[in-house]
Amino acid sequence: MSHITILGIESSCDDTSAAVIRDGYLLSNVVSSQKIHEAYGGVVPELASRAHEQNIIPVVDQALKKAGISKKELSSVAFTRGPGLMGSLLVGTSFAKGFARSLNIPLVDVNHLQGHILAHFIQVEGEDHQFPKFPYLCLLVSGGNSQIVLVRSYNDMEIIGQTIDDAAGEAFDKCAKVMGLPYPGGPVVDKLAKLGNPQAFKFSKPHIPKYDYSFSGLKTSFLYRLRDEVALNPNFIEQNKESLCASLQATVVDVLMDKLRKASKALGIKEVALSGGVSANTGLRTAFADHAKRYEWTIHIPKFAYTTDNAAMITMTGYFKYQDGLFASMDVAPYSRVTL
Ligand code: KG4
Numbered sequence: 001m002s003h004i005t006i007l008g009i010e011s012s013c014d015d016t017s018a019a020v021i022r023d024g025y026l027l028s029n030v031v032s033s034q035k036i037h038e039a040y041g042g043v044v045p046e047l048a049s050r051a052h053e054q055n056i057i058p059v060v061d062q063a064l065k066k067a068g069i070s071k072k073e074l075s076s077v078a079f080t081r082g083p084g085l086m087g088s089l090l091v092g093t094s095f096a097k098g099f100a101r102s103l104n105i106p107l108v109d110v111n112h113l114q115g116h117i118l119a120h121f122i123q124v125e126g127e128d129h130q131f132p133k134f135p136y137l138c139l140l141v142s143g144g145n146s147q148i149v150l151v152r153s154y155n156d157m158e159i160i161g162q163t164i165d166d167a168a169g170e171a172f173d174k175c176a177k178v179m180g181l182p183y184p185g186g187p188v189v190d191k192l193a194k195l196g197n198p199q200a201f202k203f204s205k206p207h208i209p210k211y212d213y214s215f216s217g218l219k220t221s222f223l224y225r226l227r228d229e230v231a232l233n234p235n236f237i238e239q240n241k242e243s244l245c246a247s248l249q250a251t252v253v254d255v256l257m258d259k260l261r262k263a264s265k266a267l268g269i270k271e272v273a274l275s276g277g278v279s280a281n282t283g284l285r286t287a288f289a290d291h292a293k294r295y296e297w298t299i300h301i302p303k304f305a306y307t308t309d310n311a312a313m314i315t316m317t318g319y320f321k322y323q324d325g326l327f328a329s330m331d332v333a334p335y336s337r338v339t340l
Helices: 035-040 045-067 086-103 112-121 168-178 185-193 216-232 236-267 282-295 311-323
Strands: 005-010 015-022 025-033 076-082 107-111 136-141 146-153 156-162 271-275 298-300
Touching: 005 045, 005 086, 005 311, 015 045, 015 311, 025 045, 025 311, 035 045, 045 086, 076 086, 076 112, 076 311, 086 107, 107 112, 107 311, 112 136, 112 146, 112 271, 112 311, 136 236, 146 236, 156 236, 168 185, 168 216, 168 236, 185 236, 185 282, 216 236, 236 282, 271 282, 282 298
Parallel strands: 005 076, 076 107, 136 271, 271 298
Antiparallel strands: 005 015, 015 025, 136 146, 146 156
């Protein structure tokens, strides 16, 4: 039997990553995270592209070695086409094209968001896996996205609700910055929230129709509350950090779950998955578990390694697209902004 062996490349933001999947099983997933941005409090696009250029060959080399696969065994090269930072995407795209061309194998372009959604299908031989059943709802929450996606099959999905302004991760990061916490703020807020009272502070929740989200009002409400309190007591933030984090987290989680519950009820779908960087959030994971019990949802939460940017999810998506014959032509170019 001939194998389907895919090499996948991810370079949309500040992680350079390569993975190998053979016949649906993950053989390797190498991620090189760029530490350089921490000093700047956010990703610096120019530095990110440069680091990708430096990292890409060693990362691919390592992924192939770890997988025990030689270049000649590859069936296809998959890569992240977008959304993401243009300079970063160009590095992965150009590398993938050159590599596929030199091996005379087809190229598969992958939408990064589809990758996050199909991360639930990554499997490692010998490990137990419970895949979502179609159709399922996926809450995709990251630094750049907050959306509810109706997933009908691997290559057929539709956004039914999304943020009209900031993403959930952005709300965590921006509010954390106001409190003087380090970047990225999401994980720090999560950690401090465990020590605070989630009922201590009330922040405004959006009132927008259907399944859409909005987080810019929350950010403003948080900022104004802190400004007013600090005017009265300069030590307010330091004295209330834990409860501010707990209350912020509880508000974000409530907003996210309210719309997801509404969508699940209206569409009659109880198969519900969580994807993206913010899915690491403890409060959100607990809310998912509570909903599973209360509303008889079957929930799917990916392993931590597959929630942040990684090539395993890009390669998995590439594998499904390859099987459906969805190839890219050699004149394909990346796109920085794109939806599903
Ligand atoms: O998917 P991702 O790695 O990349 C982007 O889309 O940027 O998501 C990163 C986002 C950041 O906003 C980060 O603060 C947030 O996910 N994040 C968290 C947690 N871990 C990461 N937010 C809340 N709680 C966490 N534990």
